Amino acid sequence: MAEEQKPEAPAKPASHAPKPPPAAAVAPWVGELPESLKQQFGDSVLEASVSLGQNCVAVRPESVIPVLEFLRFDKDFDYLVDLTAADYPQRAERFDLVYILYSFARNERIRVKTRITADQQPESAVDVYLTANWLEREVFDMFGIRFTNHPDMKRILLPDEWQGHPLRKETSILAMDNQWVKENLAIESGQ
Amino acid sequence: MPDTTFLDATELVLNMGPQHPSTHGVLRVILKLDGEKVIGTECVIGYLHRGVEKIAENRTYAMFVPYVDRMDYVAAVSNGLGYCLAVEKLLNVEATPRAQAVRIILTELNRIASHLIWLGTHALDIGAITPLFYTLREREEVLKIFEKYCGARLTTHAFRIGGLQYEIYEDFERDVNAFCDMFLPKVDEYEELLTNNRIWRRRLIGVGVLNADDCKQYGVTGPMLRAAGVKWDIRKAMPYSGYEKYDFEIPTAKNADTYDRYVVRMAEMRQSERIIRQAVAGIPEGPIMAKVPKVIKPPAGEAYVSIEAPKGELGYFVVSDGSTQPYRVRIRPPSFVNLQALDKMCRGALVADVVAIIGTIDIVLGEIDR
Numbered sequence: 114m115a116e117e118q119k120p121e122a123p124a125k126p127a128s129h130a131p132k133p134p135p136a137a138a139v140a141p142w143v144g145e146l147p148e149s150l151k152q153q154f155g156d157s158v159l160e161a162s163v164s165l166g167q168n169c170v171a172v173r174p175e176s177v178i179p180v181l182e183f184l185r186f187d188k189d190f191d192y193l194v195d196l197t198a199a200d201y202p203q204r205a206e207r208f209d210l211v212y213i214l215y216s217f218a219r220n221e222r223i224r225v226k227t228r229i230t231a232d233q234q235p236e237s238a239v240d241v242y243l244t245a246n247w248l249e250r251e252v253f254d255m256f257g258i259r260f261t262n263h264p265d266m267k268r269i270l271l272p273d274e275w276q277g278h279p280l281r282k283e284t285s286i287l288a289m290d291n292q293w294v295k296e297n298l299a300i301e302s303g304q
Numbered sequence: 305m306p307d308t309t310f311l312d313a314t315e316l317v318l319n320m321g322p323q324h325p326s327t328h329g330v331l332r333v334i335l336k337l338d339g340e341k342v343i344g345t346e347c348v349i350g351y352l353h354r355g356v357e358k359i360a361e362n363r364t365y366a367m368f369v370p371y372v373d374r375m376d377y378v379a380a381v382s383n384g385l386g387y388c389l390a391v392e393k394l395l396n397v398e399a400t401p402r403a404q405a406v407r408i409i410l411t412e413l414n415r416i417a418s419h420l421i422w423l424g425t426h427a428l429d430i431g432a433i434t435p436l437f438y439t440l441r442e443r444e445e446v447l448k449i450f451e452k453y454c455g456a457r458l459t460t461h462a463f464r465i466g467g468l469q470y471e472i473y474e475d476f477e478r479d480v481n482a483f484c485d486m487f488l489p490k491v492d493e494y495e496e497l498l499t500n501n502r503i504w505r506r507r508l509i510g511v512g513v514l515n516a517d518d519c520k521q522y523g524v525t526g527p528m529l530r531a532a533g534v535k536w537d538i539r540k541a542m543p544y545s546g547y548e549k550y551d552f553e554i555p556t557a558k559n560a561d562t563y564d565r566y567v568v569r570m571a572e573m574r575q576s577e578r579i580i581r582q583a584v585a586g587i588p589e590g591p592i593m594a595k596v597p598k599v600i601k602p603p604a605g606e607a608y609v610s611i612e613a614p615k616g617e618l619g620y621f622v623v624s625d626g627s628t629q630p631y632r633v634r635i636r637p638p639s640f641v642n643l644q645a646l647d648k649m650c651r652g653a654l655v656a657d658v659v660a661i662i663g664t665i666d667i668v669l670g671e672i673d674r
Contacts, residue, residue, distance in 0.1 A: 137605030244523035270350035
């Protein structure tokens with residue numbers, strides 16, 4: 114690396130209170146699409162924002178499927194790029210569900226996000242996008258989020274007898290490794 | 305699959321894989337057959353699952369770069385490019401023009417290498433052994449360039465967040481040009497062997513049809529989508545890494561069958577060669593690394609960045625919490641999503657066609673299982 118910047122060192126290392134990390138700028142997303150979403154769904158649309166040039170709509174969990182249907186059939190977002198989740202254990206609504214949509218006609222990509230609690234069972238999007246089938250199974254496999262009305266809600270990557278859901282934050286690689294070594298080799302892993 | 309499978313005497317359940325050579329790794333397909341006809345399939349995947357997304361949460365941004373090479377290991381350079389672009393997006397930096405040009409050359413060389421592997425193995429599955437020897441011979445030349453550039457042939461770790469680790473070696477341009485000169489006639493050679501070959505045509509034409517609407521429903525991208533007549537390529541639709549500077553076409557076809565996917569991929573190799581030639585003729589001078597802090601700590605936020613990998617849309621959804629490690633990395637693998645359409649494509653086909661259809665999707669299990 115020829116040219117390097119100094120890492121962003123905190124200005125006052127003496128202060129003990131941890132400084133909140135800098136965040137990417139988030140601006141409200143204005144335009145025809147967020148307007149029509151707000152018109153159609155009112156309070157269910159919590160926020161429409163742009164960050165790093167990417168559009169994102171946050172909606173209430175119960176209106177995810179209607180919003181997806183609206184985007185798919187009225188706004189030409191005919192391709193579900195990805196469906197995934199992220200875990201925030203310290204929050205009351207623990208999981209973020211993220212739907213990434215693309216429209217071939219508009220050449221536009223948006224993210225639809227919602228927050229759900231650990232025991233909430235969101236509705237499956239398979240009826241709107243067939244792609245959602247395996248993607249939801251993977252979310253179930255990794256996070257333990259069960260989708261209702263899914264045709265085949267079972268694990269996809271991990272074996273059926275697997276315990277736990279690895280992408281939850283409380284699952285640690287080291288603990289999984291130690292447990293496996295103990296059970297299968299009957300020794301301490303020493304890690 | 306429904307539980308009634310075994311009850312009807314005319315139905316037969318056949319297990320294929322995970323050790324079957326034509327499943328390109330460790331894909332297991334449970335076929336439900338009526339005589340020779342497929343009436344349903346179920347894929348069992350995960351044999352290669354290594355928990356890449358979990359590993360990402362336990363590594364720093366820079367430490368995770370080599371891991372992504374091990375997903376689609378025949379197109380490691382593309383994987384690295386997608387991840388680096390995603391982190392660069394979070395950091396709000398862009399690679400320098402020189403780095404971008406070198407990245408494009410290596411990525412397109414890798415696309416050729418990946419398509420060559422696909423062509424050789426696909427033909428092998430169908431019963432033509434010869435093309436594999438030829439395609440591996442040419443792929444070797446690509447790997448030699450990789451090896452000379454960064455020391456590795458397969459899992460290259462060629463790119464760094466913000467640009468490149470290594471300056472190009474002295475004869476890089478000459479080697480790449482020599483490869484391009486050599487390569488186009490070889491594509492003609494493959495086509496001579498296959499395009500009008502009667503066995504090849506009868507095994508492929510009309511097999512595994514997946515039309516444009518179905519492709520979109522199943523999220524199928526890449527050459528499969530283009531073979532269904534949709535002129536869509538992320539390099540054109542949402543250009544990244546400077547692809548807008550180069551002149552190339554998006555090959556498409558109409559019939560959406562296995563043969564058309566072959567035609568599209570052959571044309572794509574020619575287009576890649578075109579891009580490489582343009583890029584290598586004008587590698588700009590300048591630094592190869594953008595100004596990136598030594599400790600990579602992107603501001604809290606999230607970004608989804610995708611590239612046109614040889615197999616389709618490869619996306620990275622990276623969430624940063626402002627620390628040195630990613631909070632969440634989601635990898636959207638093209639093979640995983642494309643494989644889901646296997647069932648649709650196989651229904652009504654013959655058992656022998658299943659082999660052709662698995663080949664035409666161009667899957668890499670390392671990427672499906674991650």
